[in-house]
Amino acid sequence: MSFDEHQACVQQQELESALALARRDGISIMGAGGFARALRVACQGQGIKVHAFIVSSRTQVDNEIDGLTIHVWDTFPSDLLHYPIWIGIFNNHINAELTGLRKQCLALGFRDVRTPQEFFSWVAPAMGWRYWLAPLEGYRSQWPLIEQARGLLVDDESRVAYDAIVSFRLGIVLDDPITLCAEQQYFPESLRRWMPASGCSYLDGGAYDGDTLRMAQSALSPAQIYAFEPDPGNYQRLCAFTAGQASSVIQFPLGLSDTPAFLRFRSGQSDASSLDSEGDCTIQVAALDDLFRHTRIDFIKLDIEGSEIPALQGACKLIAEAFPPFLAIAGYHRWDDLWRIPLLINDLSKNYKVVLKVHKSNSFDAVFYAYYQDHQ
Incomplete structure (x- = not known):
């Protein structure tokens, strides 16, 4: 795909008019969850009045939040139709x-x-990190890298998925959803021929409670598993799962990065716990190259809430080995993961072939798979 400067200009003018309308008349917000509530606060900081939350079911929420009325879709006052509505729902x-x-x-x-991708530019400073959401001008400014990364994808299916993600996140295509991959995430059947054989070593970054270990055991039958999970509660559940496993499993209560460090971490967020400078605890992170200097790793899966790039940088020696591991890397936590991850994989080893598959709605669970071209 190519950058259409005229289309971008027209879109920018439309969105500026939409913002002016919202500031003049106020808005309603669809949804009443955490994202919607944070959006309301951000709007207030921008001088945008929020008239109401609108939800699909009364069973979901109370009658009001902080004095703001919550209406159900089929019973809201008709006068709300005169105001813009912003979708305050953002998940997979x-x-x-x-x-x-x-x-x-x-x-x-x-x-x-x-x-959200249309209005996020206006509220980004107050909303903080929201996975891949970013001001639209950020995507536009990185267009040469976006195109370069697209050129690294090896098949038409990956390129179609990539184009769909970019168009969706830029708000260019909002009439049709992104086509999802029906295959198993991290272990898609179409790539099994490139994955290591039974008896391999499997490394799971972001092992959570063992959910992906179950899939790995079924798909790979690994002889050795290395599982990394820094969230204290998740780590306890992981250890409970791995107790008595047939395959050898070594658990690490560590996060992964490019260098050893102690970092602040927001725990207790289920599978979304992540590094956060204002987090409630401190965790230790380590580089894979330091931990596995003399150990062969055949498969690396990383789903570590936005730390994928430093973790890959900390595994550059592992990846440059004579038998580079198969990679399954989450590519949706940061807005620029979409091009930085494939470009980084290519920098680490020119022999990798890169495939992209999208497994969940709204471009969440987009995963880059990389296999060594001589492994067949």
């Missing part, structure tokens, strides 16, 4: 797919419907 659930929610709002009679 199938019922939270943004193009579908946008269509629902239009069907209800709202004329000005805005998705």
Whole structure:
């Protein structure tokens, strides 16, 4: 795909008009969860009045939040249709797919419907890190790298998925959802021929409670598993799962990065616990090259909430070995992971072939798979 400067200019003018309208008339917010509540606070900081939250079911929430009324879709006052509505729902659930929610709002009679990727530029400083959401001008400024990374993908399916993600995140294509891969995440059947044989060594960065270890045992039958999980609660559940496992499992209560360090961490967020300068605890992180100097690793899976790039940088020697590991790297936590991860993989080893598959709604669980071209 190529950058359309005229299209970008037209879109920018439209969004500036939408922001002016929101500041003049106020908005409603679809949803009433954590993202919606943070959006309301951010809007107040921008001088944008929020008239109401609108939700699909009364069983989800109370009648109001901080004095703001919550209405249900089929009973909200008709005068709210005169105001723009911003979708305050942002996750990977199938019922939270943004193009579908946008269509629902239009069907209800709202004329000005805005998705998170459209309005995030206006509220980003107050919203903080929200996975891949970023001001649209950020994507536009990185277009040469976006195109360069696309050129590294080895098949048409990957390039189609890549284009769909970029168009979706830029708010260019909001009528149809991104086509999802129906194969198992991290171990897709179409790539099994490139994965290591039974009896391999498997390394799981972000092992959570053992969920991906179960899949790895089924898909790979590894002889040795190395599982990394820094969240204290998740680590306890991981150890409970691995107790008595047939294959050898070594658990590490560590995070992964490019150098050893102690860093602040926000724990207790289920599978979304992550590094955070204002987190509630401190964890230790380590570099894989330091831990496995004399150990062969055949498969590396990383899903570590935005730390994938430093973790890969800390594994550059492992990846440059005579038998580079198969890689399955989450590519959706940071907005620029979409191009930085494939470019980094290529820098670490020119022999890798890179494939992209999207496993969850709204471009979440987009995973880059990389295999060594001589492994067949």
